[in-house]
Amino acid sequence: MGGVVELHLPPDLLIGGGVSEQAGELAHGAGLRRALVITDGVMVEQGIAGRVAERLEAAGIAVAVFSEIAREPTTDEVDGGLAALREHDADGVVAVGGGSSLDTGKAVAVMASNEGTIGDYAGYDQIPAGGLPLVAIPTTAGTGSEVTRATVITDAARDVKMMLLDTHLLPRVALSDWRLTVTCPPSLTAHVGVDSLTHAIEAYVSSKANAVTDLLALRAAGLIARHLRRVHADGDDEEAREALMLGATLAGAAFSNASVALVHGMSRPIGAHFHVPHGLSNAVLLPTVTAWSLEAARGRYAELAEAMGLAADGDALVAELEALNADLGVPRLRELAEREHFDRVTAAMADAALESGSPGFNPREPTAEEIVALYEEAW
Ligand SMILES: NC(=O)c1ccc[n+]([C@@H]2O[C@H](COP(=O)([O-])OP(=O)(O)OC[C@H]3O[C@@H](n4cnc5c(N)ncnc54)[C@H](O)[C@@H]3O)[C@@H](O)[C@H]2O)c1
Numbered sequence: 217m218g219g220v221v222e223l224h225l226p227p228d229l230l231i232g233g234g235v236s237e238q239a240g241e242l243a244h245g246a247g248l249r250r251a252l253v254i255t256d257g258v259m260v261e262q263g264i265a266g267r268v269a270e271r272l273e274a275a276g277i278a279v280a281v282f283s284e285i286a287r288e289p290t291t292d293e294v295d296g297g298l299a300a301l302r303e304h305d306a307d308g309v310v311a312v313g314g315g316s317s318l319d320t321g322k323a324v325a326v327m328a329s330n331e332g333t334i335g336d337y338a339g340y341d342q343i344p345a346g347g348l349p350l351v352a353i354p355t356t357a358g359t360g361s362e363v364t365r366a367t368v369i370t371d372a373a374r375d376v377k378m379m380l381l382d383t384h385l386l387p388r389v390a391l392s393d394w395r396l397t398v399t400c401p402p403s404l405t406a407h408v409g410v411d412s413l414t415h416a417i418e419a420y421v422s423s424k425a426n427a428v429t430d431l432l433a434l435r436a437a438g439l440i441a442r443h444l445r446r447v448h449a450d451g452d453d454e455e456a457r458e459a460l461m462l463g464a465t466l467a468g469a470a471f472s473n474a475s476v477a478l479v480h481g482m483s484r485p486i487g488a489h490f491h492v493p494h495g496l497s498n499a500v501l502l503p504t505v506t507a508w509s510l511e512a513a514r515g516r517y518a519e520l521a522e523a524m525g526l527a528a529d530g531d532a533l534v535a536e537l538e539a540l541n542a543d544l545g546v547p548r549l550r551e552l553a554e555r556e557h558f559d560r561v562t563a564a565m566a567d568a569a570l571e572s573g574s575p576g577f578n579p580r581e582p583t584a585e586e587i588v589a590l591y592e593e594a595w
Protein backbone atom coordinates (compact mmCIF):
# COMPACT_ATOMS: atom_id res chain seq x y z
CA MET A 217 0.00 0.00 0.00
CA GLY A 218 2.92 2.33 -0.57
CA GLY A 219 1.56 3.69 -3.84
CA VAL A 220 1.25 7.35 -4.75
CA VAL A 221 -2.23 8.89 -4.80
CA GLU A 222 -2.77 11.36 -7.62
CA LEU A 223 -6.26 12.82 -8.09
CA HIS A 224 -7.72 15.16 -10.67
CA LEU A 225 -11.32 16.22 -10.15
CA PRO A 226 -13.42 19.22 -11.21
CA PRO A 227 -12.73 22.17 -8.86
CA ASP A 228 -16.49 22.55 -8.30
CA LEU A 229 -18.30 19.21 -8.00
CA LEU A 230 -21.85 19.12 -6.65
CA ILE A 231 -23.82 15.88 -6.39
CA GLY A 232 -27.46 15.67 -5.39
CA GLY A 233 -31.10 16.30 -6.26
CA GLY A 234 -31.59 19.84 -7.59
CA VAL A 235 -27.92 20.88 -7.85
CA SER A 236 -28.33 21.68 -11.57
CA GLU A 237 -30.43 24.66 -10.49
CA GLN A 238 -27.16 26.27 -9.43
CA ALA A 239 -25.80 26.23 -12.97
CA GLY A 240 -26.14 30.01 -13.36
CA GLU A 241 -24.21 31.08 -10.27
CA LEU A 242 -21.52 28.46 -10.73
CA ALA A 243 -21.02 29.20 -14.43
CA HIS A 244 -20.81 32.91 -13.62
CA GLY A 245 -18.32 32.15 -10.85
CA ALA A 246 -16.23 30.22 -13.37
CA GLY A 247 -16.04 33.38 -15.48
CA LEU A 248 -18.68 32.63 -18.11
CA ARG A 249 -20.47 35.63 -19.62
CA ARG A 250 -21.24 34.24 -23.07
CA ALA A 251 -21.98 30.51 -22.96
CA LEU A 252 -22.50 27.97 -25.69
CA VAL A 253 -24.88 25.27 -24.43
CA ILE A 254 -24.04 21.96 -26.12
CA THR A 255 -26.82 19.41 -25.92
CA ASP A 256 -28.93 17.14 -28.13
CA GLY A 257 -32.38 17.35 -29.69
CA VAL A 258 -33.98 15.13 -27.05
CA MET A 259 -32.79 17.38 -24.24
CA VAL A 260 -34.21 20.40 -26.08
CA GLU A 261 -37.56 18.62 -26.59
CA GLN A 262 -37.74 17.55 -22.97
CA GLY A 263 -37.10 21.11 -21.79
CA ILE A 264 -33.99 20.15 -19.81
CA ALA A 265 -31.67 22.27 -22.01
CA GLY A 266 -34.12 25.18 -21.88
CA ARG A 267 -34.25 25.13 -18.08
CA VAL A 268 -30.46 25.23 -17.85
CA ALA A 269 -30.36 28.08 -20.41
CA GLU A 270 -32.86 30.03 -18.25
CA ARG A 271 -30.68 29.58 -15.19
CA LEU A 272 -27.67 30.87 -17.09
CA GLU A 273 -29.56 33.88 -18.43
CA ALA A 274 -30.88 34.68 -14.96
CA ALA A 275 -27.23 34.91 -13.85
CA GLY A 276 -26.50 37.45 -16.60
CA ILE A 277 -24.93 35.04 -19.10
CA ALA A 278 -25.72 35.39 -22.83
CA VAL A 279 -26.65 31.95 -24.21
CA ALA A 280 -26.56 30.27 -27.61
CA VAL A 281 -27.60 26.62 -28.01
CA PHE A 282 -25.94 24.02 -30.26
CA SER A 283 -28.03 20.85 -30.33
CA GLU A 284 -26.84 19.00 -33.43
CA ILE A 285 -25.34 16.13 -31.44
CA ALA A 286 -25.66 12.55 -32.60
CA ARG A 287 -25.28 9.57 -30.28
CA GLU A 288 -21.61 8.66 -29.94
CA PRO A 289 -20.24 11.94 -31.31
CA THR A 290 -17.95 12.25 -34.31
CA THR A 291 -15.40 14.79 -35.45
CA ASP A 292 -18.19 16.44 -37.52
CA GLU A 293 -20.14 17.39 -34.38
CA VAL A 294 -17.01 18.78 -32.78
CA ASP A 295 -16.39 20.96 -35.87
CA GLY A 296 -20.04 22.08 -35.86
CA GLY A 297 -19.90 22.97 -32.17
CA LEU A 298 -16.67 24.88 -32.66
CA ALA A 299 -18.22 26.95 -35.48
CA ALA A 300 -21.23 27.73 -33.24
CA LEU A 301 -18.87 28.69 -30.41
CA ARG A 302 -16.98 31.15 -32.63
CA GLU A 303 -20.18 32.58 -34.07
CA HIS A 304 -21.47 33.31 -30.55
CA ASP A 305 -18.05 34.54 -29.45
CA ALA A 306 -18.52 32.31 -26.41
CA ASP A 307 -16.15 32.38 -23.43
CA GLY A 308 -17.24 29.03 -22.05
CA VAL A 309 -19.22 25.86 -22.71
CA VAL A 310 -22.12 24.34 -20.79
CA ALA A 311 -22.70 20.71 -21.80
CA VAL A 312 -26.07 19.19 -20.88
CA GLY A 313 -27.09 15.61 -21.68
CA GLY A 314 -25.75 12.09 -21.83
CA GLY A 315 -22.10 11.21 -22.35
CA SER A 316 -22.39 12.13 -26.04
CA SER A 317 -23.26 15.77 -25.27
CA LEU A 318 -20.69 15.99 -22.47
CA ASP A 319 -17.91 14.52 -24.60
CA THR A 320 -18.70 16.89 -27.47
CA GLY A 321 -18.67 19.82 -25.05
CA LYS A 322 -15.26 18.77 -23.72
CA ALA A 323 -13.80 18.46 -27.22
CA VAL A 324 -15.20 21.82 -28.33
CA ALA A 325 -13.96 23.58 -25.18
CA VAL A 326 -10.36 22.41 -25.73
CA MET A 327 -10.38 22.93 -29.49
CA ALA A 328 -11.33 26.57 -28.89
CA SER A 329 -7.72 27.14 -27.85
CA ASN A 330 -5.76 24.50 -29.76
CA GLU A 331 -4.74 24.29 -33.43
CA GLY A 332 -5.71 21.55 -35.86
CA THR A 333 -8.45 19.00 -35.27
CA ILE A 334 -9.39 16.90 -32.25
CA GLY A 335 -7.94 13.78 -33.93
CA ASP A 336 -4.47 15.31 -33.65
CA TYR A 337 -4.63 14.84 -29.88
CA ALA A 338 -5.88 11.24 -29.52
CA GLY A 339 -4.28 9.26 -26.71
CA TYR A 340 -2.86 10.29 -23.37
CA ASP A 341 -1.84 13.86 -22.43
CA GLN A 342 -1.45 15.13 -25.99
CA ILE A 343 -3.41 18.41 -25.71
CA PRO A 344 -1.00 21.38 -25.55
CA ALA A 345 -3.21 24.14 -24.10
CA GLY A 346 -6.08 24.34 -21.62
CA GLY A 347 -9.47 25.11 -23.14
CA LEU A 348 -12.40 27.36 -22.25
CA PRO A 349 -14.10 26.66 -18.91
CA LEU A 350 -16.66 23.87 -19.13
CA VAL A 351 -19.75 23.26 -16.99
CA ALA A 352 -20.90 19.62 -17.31
CA ILE A 353 -24.45 18.56 -16.42
CA PRO A 354 -25.18 14.86 -17.04
CA THR A 355 -28.68 13.52 -17.66
CA THR A 356 -27.79 9.81 -17.64
CA ALA A 357 -26.51 7.68 -14.76
CA GLY A 358 -24.11 7.55 -16.24
CA THR A 359 -20.92 7.76 -18.05
CA GLY A 360 -19.33 9.82 -15.29
CA SER A 361 -17.99 12.08 -18.05
CA GLU A 362 -18.82 15.12 -15.87
CA VAL A 363 -15.87 14.23 -13.61
CA THR A 364 -13.49 12.56 -16.04
CA ARG A 365 -10.43 13.69 -17.97
CA ALA A 366 -11.64 11.66 -20.96
CA THR A 367 -13.56 12.27 -24.13
CA VAL A 368 -14.44 9.72 -26.79
CA ILE A 369 -14.90 11.00 -30.34
CA THR A 370 -15.41 8.82 -33.39
CA ASP A 371 -13.36 9.52 -36.50
CA ALA A 372 -16.16 8.71 -38.94
CA ALA A 373 -13.81 8.57 -41.93
CA ARG A 374 -11.77 5.73 -40.36
CA ASP A 375 -14.42 4.05 -38.12
CA VAL A 376 -12.17 4.56 -35.12
CA LYS A 377 -13.43 5.62 -31.69
CA MET A 378 -10.65 7.88 -30.47
CA MET A 379 -10.08 8.16 -26.75
CA LEU A 380 -8.44 11.30 -25.41
CA LEU A 381 -7.34 11.47 -21.81
CA ASP A 382 -5.92 14.76 -20.61
CA THR A 383 -6.33 16.95 -17.53
CA HIS A 384 -7.24 19.82 -19.91
CA LEU A 385 -10.50 17.94 -20.58
CA LEU A 386 -11.63 18.09 -16.96
CA PRO A 387 -14.78 20.20 -16.48
CA ARG A 388 -14.39 23.33 -14.36
CA VAL A 389 -17.83 22.69 -12.80
CA ALA A 390 -19.70 19.36 -12.58
CA LEU A 391 -23.34 19.20 -11.47
CA SER A 392 -24.51 15.62 -10.96
CA ASP A 393 -28.27 15.93 -10.42
CA TRP A 394 -30.21 12.63 -10.38
CA ARG A 395 -33.47 14.50 -10.98
CA LEU A 396 -32.39 15.01 -14.59
CA THR A 397 -32.25 11.23 -15.10
CA VAL A 398 -35.87 10.37 -14.22
CA THR A 399 -36.93 10.46 -17.88
CA CYS A 400 -34.34 7.88 -19.00
CA PRO A 401 -36.17 4.89 -20.51
CA PRO A 402 -35.33 1.36 -19.21
CA SER A 403 -32.99 0.38 -22.06
CA LEU A 404 -30.89 3.55 -21.71
CA THR A 405 -30.85 3.11 -17.91
CA ALA A 406 -29.64 -0.47 -18.38
CA HIS A 407 -26.91 0.24 -20.92
CA VAL A 408 -25.39 3.27 -19.26
CA GLY A 409 -25.82 1.62 -15.83
CA VAL A 410 -23.68 -1.33 -16.91
CA ASP A 411 -21.18 1.18 -18.35
CA SER A 412 -20.85 2.77 -14.92
CA LEU A 413 -20.52 -0.63 -13.23
CA THR A 414 -17.77 -1.46 -15.73
CA HIS A 415 -16.00 1.79 -14.80
CA ALA A 416 -16.06 0.79 -11.13
CA ILE A 417 -14.86 -2.76 -11.75
CA GLU A 418 -12.11 -1.78 -14.19
CA ALA A 419 -10.88 1.07 -11.98
CA TYR A 420 -10.61 -1.35 -9.06
CA VAL A 421 -8.62 -4.02 -10.90
CA SER A 422 -6.57 -1.51 -12.94
CA SER A 423 -2.82 -1.58 -12.45
CA LYS A 424 -3.07 2.20 -11.89
CA ALA A 425 -5.55 1.98 -9.00
CA ASN A 426 -4.64 3.94 -5.87
CA ALA A 427 -5.95 4.16 -2.29
CA VAL A 428 -8.58 6.80 -3.14
CA THR A 429 -9.75 5.33 -6.45
CA ASP A 430 -10.19 2.05 -4.54
CA LEU A 431 -12.60 3.73 -2.10
CA LEU A 432 -14.50 5.38 -4.92
CA ALA A 433 -14.68 2.23 -7.02
CA LEU A 434 -15.87 -0.08 -4.24
CA ARG A 435 -18.54 2.35 -3.09
CA ALA A 436 -19.66 2.89 -6.69
CA ALA A 437 -19.83 -0.84 -7.44
CA GLY A 438 -21.99 -1.39 -4.34
CA LEU A 439 -24.38 1.44 -5.17
CA ILE A 440 -24.78 0.47 -8.82
CA ALA A 441 -25.14 -3.27 -8.17
CA ARG A 442 -27.79 -2.71 -5.51
CA HIS A 443 -29.89 -0.20 -7.45
CA LEU A 444 -29.60 -0.81 -11.20
CA ARG A 445 -32.24 -3.54 -11.35
CA ARG A 446 -34.57 -1.40 -9.24
CA VAL A 447 -34.35 1.62 -11.56
CA HIS A 448 -34.66 -0.60 -14.62
CA ALA A 449 -37.87 -2.12 -13.25
CA ASP A 450 -39.33 1.14 -11.95
CA GLY A 451 -38.05 4.42 -13.36
CA ASP A 452 -40.01 6.33 -10.70
CA ASP A 453 -38.04 4.79 -7.83
CA GLU A 454 -36.39 8.03 -6.75
CA GLU A 455 -34.28 6.56 -3.98
CA ALA A 456 -32.74 4.12 -6.46
CA ARG A 457 -32.28 6.84 -9.12
CA GLU A 458 -30.37 8.93 -6.58
CA ALA A 459 -28.12 6.02 -5.56
CA LEU A 460 -27.43 5.09 -9.18
CA MET A 461 -26.41 8.63 -10.12
CA LEU A 462 -24.10 8.89 -7.11
CA GLY A 463 -22.58 5.54 -8.07
CA ALA A 464 -22.09 6.63 -11.68
CA THR A 465 -20.32 9.86 -10.74
CA LEU A 466 -18.09 8.12 -8.18
CA ALA A 467 -17.25 5.44 -10.75
CA GLY A 468 -16.25 8.17 -13.21
CA ALA A 469 -14.00 9.77 -10.60
CA ALA A 470 -12.45 6.35 -9.97
CA PHE A 471 -11.66 5.38 -13.54
CA SER A 472 -10.53 8.84 -14.58
CA ASN A 473 -7.84 8.67 -11.90
CA ALA A 474 -7.04 4.97 -12.23
CA SER A 475 -8.03 3.88 -15.75
CA VAL A 476 -10.36 1.58 -17.56
CA ALA A 477 -9.00 -1.70 -18.84
CA LEU A 478 -9.68 -4.54 -21.25
CA VAL A 479 -13.50 -4.31 -21.43
CA HIS A 480 -13.35 -0.69 -22.57
CA GLY A 481 -10.42 -1.39 -24.86
CA MET A 482 -12.39 -4.12 -26.66
CA SER A 483 -15.71 -2.28 -26.53
CA ARG A 484 -14.74 0.88 -28.44
CA PRO A 485 -13.98 -0.98 -31.71
CA ILE A 486 -17.37 -2.72 -31.49
CA GLY A 487 -19.01 0.67 -31.18
CA ALA A 488 -17.00 2.06 -34.08
CA HIS A 489 -17.74 -0.82 -36.50
CA PHE A 490 -21.27 -1.84 -35.54
CA HIS A 491 -22.65 1.44 -34.13
CA VAL A 492 -23.61 -0.20 -30.86
CA PRO A 493 -24.17 2.25 -27.94
CA HIS A 494 -21.15 2.40 -25.65
CA GLY A 495 -22.85 0.94 -22.58
CA LEU A 496 -24.24 -1.97 -24.55
CA SER A 497 -20.91 -2.84 -26.16
CA ASN A 498 -19.40 -2.95 -22.66
CA ALA A 499 -22.26 -5.06 -21.32
CA VAL A 500 -21.87 -7.77 -23.96
CA LEU A 501 -18.18 -8.14 -23.05
CA LEU A 502 -18.16 -7.66 -19.28
CA PRO A 503 -18.89 -11.24 -18.09
CA THR A 504 -16.55 -12.88 -20.63
CA VAL A 505 -13.65 -10.51 -20.06
CA THR A 506 -14.07 -10.64 -16.27
CA ALA A 507 -14.04 -14.45 -16.29
CA TRP A 508 -10.84 -14.44 -18.39
CA SER A 509 -9.12 -11.85 -16.16
CA LEU A 510 -10.09 -13.48 -12.86
CA GLU A 511 -7.04 -15.66 -12.32
CA ALA A 512 -4.70 -12.64 -12.38
CA ALA A 513 -6.45 -10.76 -9.55
CA ARG A 514 -8.63 -13.17 -7.58
CA GLY A 515 -8.41 -11.10 -4.39
CA ARG A 516 -9.42 -7.83 -6.06
CA TYR A 517 -12.39 -9.39 -7.85
CA ALA A 518 -13.46 -11.04 -4.58
CA GLU A 519 -13.42 -7.64 -2.85
CA LEU A 520 -15.59 -6.19 -5.60
CA ALA A 521 -18.03 -9.09 -5.26
CA GLU A 522 -18.27 -8.48 -1.54
CA ALA A 523 -18.88 -4.75 -2.05
CA MET A 524 -21.71 -5.68 -4.42
CA GLY A 525 -23.39 -7.78 -1.72
CA LEU A 526 -22.22 -11.15 -3.09
CA ALA A 527 -20.03 -13.88 -1.61
CA ALA A 528 -16.40 -12.66 -1.54
CA ASP A 529 -15.45 -14.69 -4.58
CA GLY A 530 -14.61 -13.79 -8.19
CA ASP A 531 -16.72 -16.62 -9.60
CA ALA A 532 -19.73 -15.20 -7.77
CA LEU A 533 -18.98 -11.87 -9.46
CA VAL A 534 -18.94 -13.44 -12.94
CA ALA A 535 -22.20 -15.28 -12.24
CA GLU A 536 -23.81 -12.03 -11.09
CA LEU A 537 -22.63 -10.15 -14.20
CA GLU A 538 -24.21 -12.87 -16.37
CA ALA A 539 -27.43 -12.74 -14.36
CA LEU A 540 -27.50 -8.94 -14.55
CA ASN A 541 -27.21 -9.02 -18.35
CA ALA A 542 -30.04 -11.54 -18.51
CA ASP A 543 -32.26 -9.47 -16.20
CA LEU A 544 -31.57 -6.27 -18.15
CA GLY A 545 -32.20 -7.93 -21.50
CA VAL A 546 -28.66 -7.42 -22.81
CA PRO A 547 -28.35 -9.37 -26.10
CA ARG A 548 -25.38 -11.44 -27.25
CA LEU A 549 -22.84 -9.90 -29.58
CA ARG A 550 -24.21 -12.08 -32.44
CA GLU A 551 -27.50 -10.20 -32.19
CA LEU A 552 -25.72 -6.86 -32.71
CA ALA A 553 -23.37 -7.65 -35.59
CA GLU A 554 -23.44 -9.56 -38.86
CA ARG A 555 -21.17 -12.59 -38.88
CA GLU A 556 -19.52 -11.81 -42.22
CA HIS A 557 -18.76 -8.22 -41.20
CA PHE A 558 -17.54 -9.42 -37.80
CA ASP A 559 -15.14 -11.95 -39.37
CA ARG A 560 -13.78 -9.27 -41.66
CA VAL A 561 -12.90 -6.83 -38.85
CA THR A 562 -12.06 -8.84 -35.71
CA ALA A 563 -8.30 -8.74 -36.31
CA ALA A 564 -8.43 -4.96 -36.85
CA MET A 565 -10.64 -4.58 -33.76
CA ALA A 566 -8.08 -6.46 -31.67
CA ASP A 567 -5.30 -4.19 -32.95
CA ALA A 568 -7.38 -1.06 -32.23
CA ALA A 569 -8.13 -2.36 -28.73
CA LEU A 570 -4.42 -2.83 -28.00
CA GLU A 571 -3.50 0.51 -29.58
CA SER A 572 -5.89 2.38 -27.26
CA GLY A 573 -3.65 1.45 -24.33
CA SER A 574 -6.54 0.37 -22.06
CA PRO A 575 -5.79 -3.40 -22.18
CA GLY A 576 -2.31 -2.63 -20.81
CA PHE A 577 -3.91 -1.74 -17.46
CA ASN A 578 -5.85 -5.00 -17.20
CA PRO A 579 -4.68 -7.38 -14.45
CA ARG A 580 -4.21 -10.06 -17.14
CA GLU A 581 -2.69 -8.58 -20.30
CA PRO A 582 -3.88 -10.08 -23.57
CA THR A 583 -2.17 -10.63 -26.91
CA ALA A 584 -4.01 -9.73 -30.12
CA GLU A 585 -4.82 -13.44 -30.61
CA GLU A 586 -6.31 -13.67 -27.12
CA ILE A 587 -8.47 -10.61 -27.80
CA VAL A 588 -9.79 -12.22 -30.99
CA ALA A 589 -10.61 -15.35 -28.97
CA LEU A 590 -12.45 -13.23 -26.37
CA TYR A 591 -14.54 -11.53 -29.09
CA GLU A 592 -15.36 -15.00 -30.34
CA GLU A 593 -16.35 -16.17 -26.87
CA ALA A 594 -18.65 -13.18 -26.41
CA TRP A 595 -20.24 -13.80 -29.82
N1 LIG B 1 -15.82 10.84 -21.31
C1 LIG B 1 -16.02 9.80 -20.55
O1 LIG B 1 -15.43 9.71 -19.49
C2 LIG B 1 -16.98 8.76 -21.00
C3 LIG B 1 -17.20 7.62 -20.22
C4 LIG B 1 -18.09 6.67 -20.67
C5 LIG B 1 -18.78 6.85 -21.88
N2 LIG B 1 -18.54 7.96 -22.64
C6 LIG B 1 -19.22 8.22 -23.91
O2 LIG B 1 -20.55 8.60 -23.64
C7 LIG B 1 -21.37 8.28 -24.76
C8 LIG B 1 -22.63 7.58 -24.29
O3 LIG B 1 -23.33 8.41 -23.40
P1 LIG B 1 -24.72 7.96 -22.74
O4 LIG B 1 -24.73 6.52 -22.55
O5 LIG B 1 -24.92 8.83 -21.56
O6 LIG B 1 -25.80 8.25 -23.86
P2 LIG B 1 -25.95 9.39 -24.98
O7 LIG B 1 -25.46 10.70 -24.52
O8 LIG B 1 -25.41 8.85 -26.26
O9 LIG B 1 -27.53 9.48 -25.07
C9 LIG B 1 -28.29 8.40 -25.61
C10 LIG B 1 -29.72 8.88 -25.88
O10 LIG B 1 -30.38 9.08 -24.63
C11 LIG B 1 -30.99 10.36 -24.60
N3 LIG B 1 -31.05 10.85 -23.21
C12 LIG B 1 -30.04 11.33 -22.45
N4 LIG B 1 -30.49 11.68 -21.23
C13 LIG B 1 -31.82 11.42 -21.22
C14 LIG B 1 -32.85 11.58 -20.26
N5 LIG B 1 -32.61 12.09 -19.04
N6 LIG B 1 -34.11 11.23 -20.59
C15 LIG B 1 -34.38 10.69 -21.83
N7 LIG B 1 -33.45 10.52 -22.78
C16 LIG B 1 -32.18 10.88 -22.49
C17 LIG B 1 -30.12 11.20 -25.49
O11 LIG B 1 -30.83 12.31 -25.97
C18 LIG B 1 -29.78 10.22 -26.60
O12 LIG B 1 -30.81 10.16 -27.56
C19 LIG B 1 -20.53 7.44 -25.69
O13 LIG B 1 -20.09 8.19 -26.80
C20 LIG B 1 -19.36 7.01 -24.83
O14 LIG B 1 -18.18 6.77 -25.58
C21 LIG B 1 -17.66 8.89 -22.21
Ligand SMILES: [Fe+2]
Nearest residue numbers: 411415480494
Ligand atom coordinates in the same frame (compact mmCIF):
# COMPACT_ATOMS: atom_id res chain seq x y z
FE1 LIG C 1 -17.49 3.68 -20.31
